[in-house]
Amino acid sequence: MGAQPSIGCIDDVRHGWVQGWAREGGRDGPARLLARHPGAAPVEVLADGYRPDLAAAGLGEGRHAFRFRLDTPGFDPARLELRFADGTPVRPSAACLAAWQESHAAPAPADLEALLESPVTRVLHWEMTRQCNLRCTYCAVSQPNYRGEDMDLGDFDALVATLRARRVQTLVVNGHGETTGIPGWHHRILALAAAGFRLAIISNFARLLREEELDAMARIASIQVSVDTHRPEVLRAVRRRVDLGNILLNMNGVRARAEALGLPQPVFAWSCVMSDKVALDFADYLRFGIAAGVRAFDVCNLSRYPDLPGVEMPEHATTLPDAELLRFADVLREGRALAARKGVTLTIQAGLLDTLRLELARRGLPAEVAA
Ligand code: SF4
Structure with a gap:
């Protein structure tokens, strides 16, 4: 059956x-x-x-x-x-x-008041757009029924005043989409920085940022860049239209502008969607990222969307054959030890580790999974 x-x-x-x-x-x-x-x-x-x-x-x-x-x-x-x-x-x-x-x-108005009952919001995620300039093979954005849209920012100043009144401390300026795709996005960032918010962003850094955009990015304290692998050809196959060179140039450009403007250096993190395409290279990926000055790594579990025409879809890492699955468990442990030695943060989604444990047990394969 x-x-x-x-x-x-x-x-x-x-x-x-x-x-x-x-x-x-x-x-x-x-x-x-x-x-x-x-x-x-x-x-x-x-x-x-x-x-x-x-x-x-x-x-x-x-x-x-x-x-x-x-x-x-x-x-x-x-x-x-x-x-x-x-x-x-x-x-x-x-x-x-x-x-x-x-x-x-x-x-009813009374319900809306109840929603805003707490006078303080410490962290706020502001999804200014759901559109993205990329079509990563594993992302909902690439599915034919996905509809992205920009938020109406006509009330931007009033919104900023409300956030200040609510004493928002950290403002994460993205949701599902790519904030740097919004025309004039950097003016919004400069305004938010001037209003005193601590800013954080996740960006794909796929295109080269212009000087004025780098100036805005340099004001963001925490920048997470979506990078699944340090191998340019694999990155292009999985995330399409992405150039690792652009990512590294943008990172260095932001650092240089922060230095020139007398700003604190932003902290860079990389996020990796784990799949069969990148799993076995993971420890080398960490080494490459650490060499590029990345201080934190986030590893996410792959959500498998329906096949796309003409695309070799990334599969969940637990679909690897036995010998490679065992090697993957080794590589994760190696990555943990490396991160501890180098003093960088490595966060692996618990769902990924649990799924790996379950799959190893199901196949009767003896391996320890990194905690
Ligand atoms: S960059 Fe992010 S939002 Fe855009 S397609 Fe890729 S995974 Fe999706």
Whole structure:
């Protein structure tokens, strides 16, 4: 018998709680999922709760329910991405969406006041655009049904005044899209820096930034650049239209402008979406990044979207054959030791490590996975 598909459903989203069920590949064990929503940190979800209706429906022993909190301003279940480790999505039911839309049709003024009850917001993610100049093969942006849009920044000054009044300390100036793609983006950054916010950004650094853009970028304290591998040809295959040379030139350009302007040096981090294409080179990638002055590395679990025409899609690292999977476990441990020795931060998403542990156990392969 072939493997059964992973299935599930989000059936309630109220008061910041998301509830539903998910069953992975017809198995009775707990299912692990990852939830993402613009403006919110990703949430790892475990579906292992008992629900009698699931048992009655013949879904094993009925232990597939999940419930997690995702309380973010602008929450919209239609923008919530919940996926199994292999990328299979779990979507809200029509009844769930209809109930949510009804309850949010016209919030009463009193409800809006309640939303703003806390007078302080320490960290705020400001998604000025959902558009991107790249089409990375593993990204939702590359899917044919993705619709990106820019935020209307007509009220920019009023928004800045509100954020100041709420004493926002750190402003992360991107969400899903590429902020440097917004015409005149650097003027916005200069205004936010002048208003006294500590700024952070994730950017792809794919195109060479002009001098005035470098001046703005130099005012951002924490800059995370999306770089999956130090091998230019692999990077181009996975992220398309990306040149590692541009990334390094931009990084150095920002540092040089910070120096010239008498600003503190921004801290650079790299983020890597782990896949079969880059897994075995990971320790060398860290060495290369450290040599380029990168102080922190974030490793994310791959969400597998449907195939794109003419593209060799990156697969989850756990699809590697046995010998390479064992080598990958070694490489992660080597990376951990290297990061500790060099005093850089290495954050590996727990979902990736858990999936690797499960896969090694499933194949009966003896390997220790880096904590
Ligand atoms: S740069 Fe980021 S947002 Fe743009 S396509 Fe690549 S992964 Fe997606």
